[in-house]
Amino acid sequence: MVNPISGLWLLIKSDLEEVGCELVDLELKKVSSSTLIRVYVDKAGGVTLSEITEAIKKVRDRLDQTNLVEGNYELEVSSPGSKRSLRKEGELERFPGRLVKLYLKDGSTRTGTIAQVTSESLRLKKEAGDIDEIKRGNIRDMHLLFCCN
Template sequence: MSKHRIEQIVQSYLEPIMEEYNFELVDLEYVKEGANWYLRVFIDKEGGVTIDDCELVSKALEVRLDEEDPIENSYILEVSSPGLDRPLKKDSDFERYKGEIVDIKLYKPFNKKKEYRGELVGLKDNIVTIIDEDNNTLSFSRNDIAIIRLAILF
C-alpha cells in the first residue's frame, strides 16, 4: 500500500477522535527515517496541547490501528503538538494566522534567495503573499514553497 494511502486511512481513523475531544489535526505523516518507519500525528487545540492530550490520542488511535491493521511494516507512532513553529498546511491556517510573521523556504531560489520572512497577508488563488522586513510585498505560488512555518521571534 502506498504511503499516501496509509496517511488517508489513518486520517479517517483520526477524524472521529479529533471531533470527540475537540482537537485539530494539524498534520499527519508516514515516513521512513533510517531503518525505521514513523507514523507522526500533530494535534492542536485551543490553549495548546498537553502530554495527556497526546497520550489520549495515541491510545485511541492505537486501538483502531490494532483492530484494522492497515500498515504492513512495523512503525513507531508519535503524537505531538506542532510546536511554536507550526507549519501552515491547510487553507484555514493561512486565514487563522494572517498578520503573523512566517518563514518561507522555497524549492528553488527567487531573487537569488530560497528563504524569506515576513508578515502573512494571506492565501488567494494558490498564491501566498507576505510583506517582508523591508516592507516589500512578495507573492509565491504555493507549489514553489517547500514549507511555510510560523516564525519564532526572540
C-alpha cells in the same frame, strides 16, 4: 490497495477531532521489526499535554481495532513544534499576523508576517513595512517562525 498513510489518515482523523485536535501530519517508518507511527496534532492556541494523552489513547484504540498496520508498531503523538511546516490547505488562514519563512521553488526564501491569504497568493509584510506578494504555485515549503521581543 489503499496507501497506508491515506488509510490511516482517514481512520484516525475523526477520532482526533473528538478530543479537539486536528490531524496535521502523519508519518510511517519501518524500524527493525516494527512500524513507527508519528502523528502530529494541533489546534488553535496549541494542544495541551492532556489532549495529547487523550489523542494517544484514541489512536491506539483505533489501531488495535483494525489491521491497517501489520505487526508491531510504536506510536508517537505530538504537536508539530516550533519549526512546523505548513502543509495542509487552509493552514495559512489560521495564522494571520504570524511570522513565516517561505522556501520558493527557485531556491530563494522570503520572511515576513502573513498580511493576506488568497487562493492564488500570499501577501507578506516585511520588516521594513513593504508588502511582498508571492504566488502560491511558487512556494515549495513554508514554516512558522517564533520570535522573542
